[in-house]
Amino acid sequence: MTKIQSVVRGVGGYLPERVISNDELSKTVDTSDEWIVQRTGIRQRHVAAEGEMTSDLALHASRMALEKAGLEPADIDLIIVGTTTPDHTFPATAALLQRKLGISHGVAFDVQAVCSGFVFAVATADSYLKSRMAKRALVVGAETFSRLLDWTDRTTCVLFGDGAGAMILEAQEVANDAPEKGVLVSSLRTDGSHWDKLYVDGGPSATQSVGYVRMEGREVFKHAVGMISDVVEDVLEKTGKATSDLDWFIPHQANKRIIDGAGRKLGIPEQKTIVTVDRHANTSAASVPLALWVAIEDGRIKPGDLVMIEAMGGGFTWGAALIRW
Numbered sequence: 001m002t003k004i005q006s007v008v009r010g011v012g013g014y015l016p017e018r019v020i021s022n023d024e025l026s027k028t029v030d031t032s033d034e035w036i037v038q039r040t041g042i043r044q045r046h047v048a049a050e051g052e053m054t055s056d057l058a059l060h061a062s063r064m065a066l067e068k069a070g071l072e073p074a075d076i077d078l079i080i081v082g083t084t085t086p087d088h089t090f091p092a093t094a095a096l097l098q099r100k101l102g103i104s105h106g107v108a109f110d111v112q113a114v115c116s117g118f119v120f121a122v123a124t125a126d127s128y129l130k131s132r133m134a135k136r137a138l139v140v141g142a143e144t145f146s147r148l149l150d151w152t153d154r155t156t157c158v159l160f161g162d163g164a165g166a167m168i169l170e171a172q173e174v175a176n177d178a179p180e181k182g183v184l185v186s187s188l189r190t191d192g193s194h195w196d197k198l199y200v201d202g203g204p205s206a207t208q209s210v211g212y213v214r215m216e217g218r219e220v221f222k223h224a225v226g227m228i229s230d231v232v233e234d235v236l237e238k239t240g241k242a243t244s245d246l247d248w249f250i251p252h253q254a255n256k257r258i259i260d261g262a263g264r265k266l267g268i269p270e271q272k273t274i275v276t277v278d279r280h281a282n283t284s285a286a287s288v289p290l291a292l293w294v295a296i297e298d299g300r301i302k303p304g305d306l307v308m309i310e311a312m313g314g315g316f317t318w319g320a321a322l323i324r325w
C-alpha cells in the first residue's frame, strides 16, 4: 500500500527595493520610532514601486522557489496565490502569475483569507496533491498591502508592508510505512461574525472602489493569541506531537507582542521562533512564506526539521500547518 506526501521542494522570497523606516514615516504622520517599536516590534517596511504589482512580486519569489527546487515553470500544474491585494478585481492574480511564468496548463486560482492566505493556500494545495488532482503546486503569499493603506491614519499605516514568498510542494508516492515528510496536517478556521473588527471599507460590490484598511486594533489583539493557540494545539493533537517536538515555529508576522504572547501560551521558546516583523512589518499573506524563506536561507531550517506555520487575520480567519522538512 502507498500514500502521497506533499513534500517541500523549494522556497523563494522577494521584497521590494524601497524601504521606509519608522523615522521616515514619522515625518509624514504623527508617530514615532519609539511608539511603533514598543507596541509592535516593527522598525521598517518594504513598499512596492509605482507600477510594481502583486503578480510582479509573486513572480520574483516564484522564480526563486523554482530555481531552489531545480524545476521549470512547465513542471507546475497548480498555482494558488494567497492575496488580499490582487492586481485586478479579476482575473485571479494566480492566472496573471501563470501567464508571467509563460505557462498555460494546469489550474491557477487565488485564495482570500487575508493574513491567513498562505496557510489556507498550503492546506488547499496539500488536499489537491493528496487527492491526485495535481502533481506539483506553486503556493504563493503575495501582497502590495501599501495600496490598501490610508497613509494619514497612524493607527494602521505603520503596521504593514509589501512582499511575496513562494513554496513548491510536490506529490510523492511512498510506502504507507515510509517516514513522515512534507505537510503532515493543517487546521483552518473562520468566524465571520468578527468581520468588522478588521476589514477594507471598499470593494466592487459594496462601493465600486478599492477602499482602505480599517481595524479595531485592541479587539484584534484580544482574539489573536487564543485563536493562534487553538489551531496550533489542534494540529499537534492530530499528529500526536508536543510543542517540545517542534524545531521551528513560524508565526504570522503581525506584531511582536502577539508572537511573544502566542509563544508563551504554547510554551514555545523564543530561540525556536522565527521573527521578521522588525524588518518586513506585516505583509499579510506574504509574511509566513517570507519568514520561512529567511530562515531557510540563513541555514536555520534544515532537512528533517519539524516546522509549525500559523497565521490569523481578517474575517477572522486563522490556521496552522505542521510540515516535516
Ligand code: ACO
Residues within 6 Å of the ligand: 030, 031, 032, 035, 036, 039, 040, 115, 154, 155, 156, 158, 159, 198, 215, 216, 217, 218, 219, 220, 221, 224, 252, 254, 255, 282, 312, 313, 314
Ligand atoms: N503612533 C503614535 N500613537 C499612536 C499610533 C501611532 N502609530 N497609533 C495609535 N496611537 C495612539 C492612539 O491614538 C492612542 O492615543 P490616545 O490614548 O491619546 O487615544 C494610543 O496611541 C493608544 O492607542 P491604542 O490603539 O489603544 O494602542 P494599542 O496599545 O492597542 O496598540 C496596536 C495599537 C499596535 C494596533 C495594537 O492594538 C495591536 O497590535 N493590535 C493588533 C493589531 C494587528 O496587529 N493588526 C494587524 C493586522 S491583523 C493580523 O495580522 C493578525
